[in-house]
Amino acid sequence: MSGFEPIFREEHEAYREAARMFVANEVTPHAEEWEQARDFPRDLFEKVGSAGFFGAKFDETWGGTGPDYAAEAVWIEELSKGLTYGTASDLGAHSQLAALYIDRFGNQDQKIRYLRPSIEGNLLGALAVTEPGAGSDVNAIQTRARRDGDDWVLNGSKVFITNGSWSDYLVVAARTSDDPGHDNITLFVVDGDSPGLERRRMSLIAWHTSHTGELFFTGVRVPDRNRLGGVGAGFRQIMANFQWERLTMSLGAVALAESALEVAISYARERNAFGRPIIRFQVWQHRFADLATRIRAGKALTYRALRGYVATETGHAVLGEDLVRLTSMAKLYTQRLAWQVADECVQVHGGAGALVEYPAQRLWRDSRVGPIGGGTEDIMRNVIAATMGLGRS
Amino acid sequence: MDLSPFTEEHDLLRRAVADWVDAEIAPHLADWEAAGDFPDEVFHRAGELGFLGLAFPESAGGQGGDYWAQVVFLEEVGRVSQAMAMVLSVQTDMATPPILEFGTPEQVDRWLKPALRGELIGAIGITEPDTGSDVASIRTRAVRDGDEWVLNGSKMYITNGARAHFITMVVRTGEAAEGDPWSGISMFIVDTSLPGFGVSKRLEKSGMKLSDTALLYMDDMRLPADSLLGVEGEGFKQIMWELQGERLGVSVFGVAGARAVLEEAVGYARARQAFGRPIGEFQAVSHRLADMATEIEAVQALVYECCDLWDRGVYATEEVAMAKLAVGRLSNQVADEAVQTLGGAGLVEGSYVSREWLGMRIGRIGGGSDEVQRQILARIMGIG
Numbered sequence: 138m139s140g141f142e143p144i145f146r147e148e149h150e151a152y153r154e155a156a157r158m159f160v161a162n163e164v165t166p167h168a169e170e171w172e173q174a175r176d177f178p179r180d181l182f183e184k185v186g187s188a189g190f191f192g193a194k195f196d197e198t199w200g201g202t203g204p205d206y207a208a209e210a211v212w213i214e215e216l217s218k219g220l221t222y223g224t225a226s227d228l229g230a231h232s233q234l235a236a237l238y239i240d241r242f243g244n245q246d247q248k249i250r251y252l253r254p255s256i257e258g259n260l261l262g263a264l265a266v267t268e269p270g271a272g273s274d275v276n277a278i279q280t281r282a283r284r285d286g287d288d289w290v291l292n293g294s295k296v297f298i299t300n301g302s303w304s305d306y307l308v309v310a311a312r313t314s315d316d317p318g319h320d321n322i323t324l325f326v327v328d329g330d331s332p333g334l335e336r337r338r339m340s341l342i343a344w345h346t347s348h349t350g351e352l353f354f355t356g357v358r359v360p361d362r363n364r365l366g367g368v369g370a371g372f373r374q375i376m377a378n379f380q381w382e383r384l385t386m387s388l389g390a391v392a393l394a395e396s397a398l399e400v401a402i403s404y405a406r407e408r409n410a411f412g413r414p415i416i417r418f419q420v421w422q423h424r425f426a427d428l429a430t431r432i433r434a435g436k437a438l439t440y441r442a443l444r445g446y447v448a449t450e451t452g453h454a455v456l457g458e459d460l461v462r463l464t465s466m467a468k469l470y471t472q473r474l475a476w477q478v479a480d481e482c483v484q485v486h487g488g489a490g491a492l493v494e495y496p497a498q499r500l501w502r503d504s505r506v507g508p509i510g511g512g513t514e515d516i517m518r519n520v521i522a523a524t525m526g527l528g529r530s
Numbered sequence: 531m532d533l534s535p536f537t538e539e540h541d542l543l544r545r546a547v548a549d550w551v552d553a554e555i556a557p558h559l560a561d562w563e564a565a566g567d568f569p570d571e572v573f574h575r576a577g578e579l580g581f582l583g584l585a586f587p588e589s590a591g592g593q594g595g596d597y598w599a600q601v602v603f604l605e606e607v608g609r610v611s612q613a614m615a616m617v618l619s620v621q622t623d624m625a626t627p628p629i630l631e632f633g634t635p636e637q638v639d640r641w642l643k644p645a646l647r648g649e650l651i652g653a654i655g656i657t658e659p660d661t662g663s664d665v666a667s668i669r670t671r672a673v674r675d676g677d678e679w680v681l682n683g684s685k686m687y688i689t690n691g692a693r694a695h696f697i698t699m700v701v702r703t704g705e706a707a708e709g710d711p712w713s714g715i716s717m718f719i720v721d722t723s724l725p726g727f728g729v730s731k732r733l734e735k736s737g738m739k740l741s742d743t744a745l746l747y748m749d750d751m752r753l754p755a756d757s758l759l760g761v762e763g764e765g766f767k768q769i770m771w772e773l774q775g776e777r778l779g780v781s782v783f784g785v786a787g788a789r790a791v792l793e794e795a796v797g798y799a800r801a802r803q804a805f806g807r808p809i810g811e812f813q814a815v816s817h818r819l820a821d822m823a824t825e826i827e828a829v830q831a832l833v834y835e836c837c838d839l840w841d842r843g844v845y846a847t848e849e850v851a852m853a854k855l856a857v858g859r860l861s862n863q864v865a866d867e868a869v870q871t872l873g874g875a876g877l878v879e880g881s882y883v884s885r886e887w888l889g890m891r892i893g894r895i896g897g898g899s900d901e902v903q904r905q906i907l908a909r910i911m912g913i914g
Contacts, residue, residue, distance in 0.1 A: 527815070
């Protein structure tokens with residue numbers, strides 16, 4: 138057959154309706170209050186879990202309903218419409234990162250202890266890779282794990298760990314060797330109450346409700362049964378999972394951009410200047426038309442990559458160079474776009490664009506994380522350039 | 531879930547079109563561009579090979595393929611020359627589809643079938659010296675006189691205009707009704723061999739020089755009654771229908787052109803040495819090209835979504851306007867970055883990149899300017 142099969146089937150429309158209802162009942166009514174308080178209640182995880190929205194990616198064996206990447210995409214898009222992106226980021230860090238790592242690399246015992254309760258929303262996870270001295274350059278991390286009998290002893294620190302200041306466990310990347318190459322990093326599941334682990338919630342200009350943490354490991358003992366995958370496999374594990382993370386960020390950015398455009402247009406309809414609503418000025422009409430076009434292109438690109446992940450469910454595609462390239466492009470294109478749309482949203486608001494009582498400034502602040510987190514724009518360009526035979530090898 | 535919209539049959543077709551393009555078109559492009567002309571033989575050959583009616587039904591003399599077959603054709607021509615893609619697309623996506631859509635069986639036999647065989651060359655006639663985007667303001671007029679129509683006026687920027695055997699043309703046949711400026715317009719198949727038709731001037735352009743672009747006049751030209759295409763007074767609606775296929779067609783070959791120009795720049799960046807290494811190893815160059823590749827992929831995804839809708843018979847005005855707008859901007863931007871990457875070599879007359887840079891500028895103007903697409907979008911978004 139020529140052409141494209143639709144990504145979303147009938148059951149996904151039902152899933153979308155359920156997700157929309159959930160967000161309308163459990164998120165939207167509280168969003169302003171949470172943003173003001175710079176916090177949201179922990180039991181939201183339990184609510185999301187019991188409603189089944191952590192389960193779409195995961196197999197039934199562990200309490201999931203998948204793998205169904207299209208359903209996962211639906212959840213991400215609908216959650217984004219709640220307009221509380223720090224909250225969405227915490228939920229995402231738990232499900233798209235921590236739980237996904239356990240699912241991909243964990244053994245039976247680890248999945249029973251960590252994955253199942255994560256999908257239920259009863260146990261909160263986070264992924265800890267970035268450090269004060271190593272962000273994009275993952276191979277440069279300095280947190281160390283030293284073998285000591287049946288345990289590993291961790292020393293070092295982590296920053297910008299989304300959901301990491303209050304999570305029940307952390308998937309931690311630590312250096313286990315200083316050899317050249319990419320076999321020096323190992324992943325460990327560290328319980329949040331481990332002695333020697335100190336945590337602090339960071340204060341960011343964006344994602345006000347998120348529990349982004351700074352972590353300090355001082356002689357933290359981790360049993361070897363909590364080692365996630367092989368010794369030295371960490372770098373490759375992280376690189377492989379970046380792809381899905383980046384795709385989820387792209388889905389979220391497109392949804393944010395759509396929201397920002399809606400907010401901008403609705404303000405432009407109401408606000409009068411020079412005797413008419415500002416939407417009547419052609420410059421704004423054309424600016425919005427341009428942004429709508431770019432959002433649509435970003436969405437088409439993101440969906441093209443998503444189509445690739447859906448195809449992996451049935452073995453029709455593999456996570457090869459093509460999909461990595463598409464995913465990197467989607468991430469690069471959509472993150473800056475979301476911020477640009479949000480920036481125009483602030484602009485159309487004029488002075489009100491700076492008022493906390495309007496969501497415009499929040500969309501603008503929160504979207505600024507996109508071009509940095511999950512692999513910066515420049516890292517994306519490095520990856521893309523490499524697939525074109527450009528850059529330094 | 532298949533990731534490509536194309537089937538194996540399309541791949542075979544792509545190879546056939548590519549073979550023709552590489553053997554019979556590409557080697558002559560520099561000469562044709564310099565001469566500001568190309569032989570009609572190109573149409574004959576394309577028709578002979580079945581490339582002019584790929585997505586037309588067999589009953590109308592076409593190949594009976596789907597829209598993706600037409601996409602393959604436009605992409606393969608577009609990757610070597612925007613100008614050649616434009617002149618062929620005028621034939622396949624502009625002048626002829628209205629005859630299939632609105633024509634009588636006799637008009638199909640007389641004009642469409644020979645056009646798909648490459649025996650007759652067509653053009654599309656909308657723009658006039660004083661009217662471009664504002665179609666409702668056209669002044670060329672046909673007045674009924676017994677069994678004939680008497681046509682007076684002129685048409686401007688008409689691609690294939692000097693060589694066309696027929697022009698699918700919109701003209702005014704009556705006054706616009708109060709509050710309905712789009713009424714009183716009709717579509718005709720204008721037989722250019724009839725007395726009263728003439729080419730005032732072949733226009734000299736900055737780009738797409740191989741295509742003939744003409745200023746035409748019609749002076750008391752008498753058209754037989756069966757020249758009327760479709761319904762009298764419905765011409766505006768009919769031309770708006772035509773413009774959708776036109777815009778999608780130019781979007782398809784525009785992306786293919788952008789992709790090919792980028793490939794040229796990437797190849798150059800990998801080979802050209804400066805400061806002791808290929809310039810493609812400089813991060814500033816590699817990142818710029820990575821950005822362009824990303825823009826192309828995003829716009830390509832949008833255009834393919836449009837093609838998919840089109841193929842399913844969805845009249846996707848919004849998506850088509852977005853595609854046209856996005857591609858025009860994309861190809862200009864990519865071509866410009868390619869010139870920058872090539873440095874002096876990008877400015878040499880007759881080189882592939884410089885030629886396409888010149889030609890691509892037309893993409894943001896022809897077939898509905900950027901501004902017209904934005905205006906359409908604003909209306910659809912409920913803000914215009």
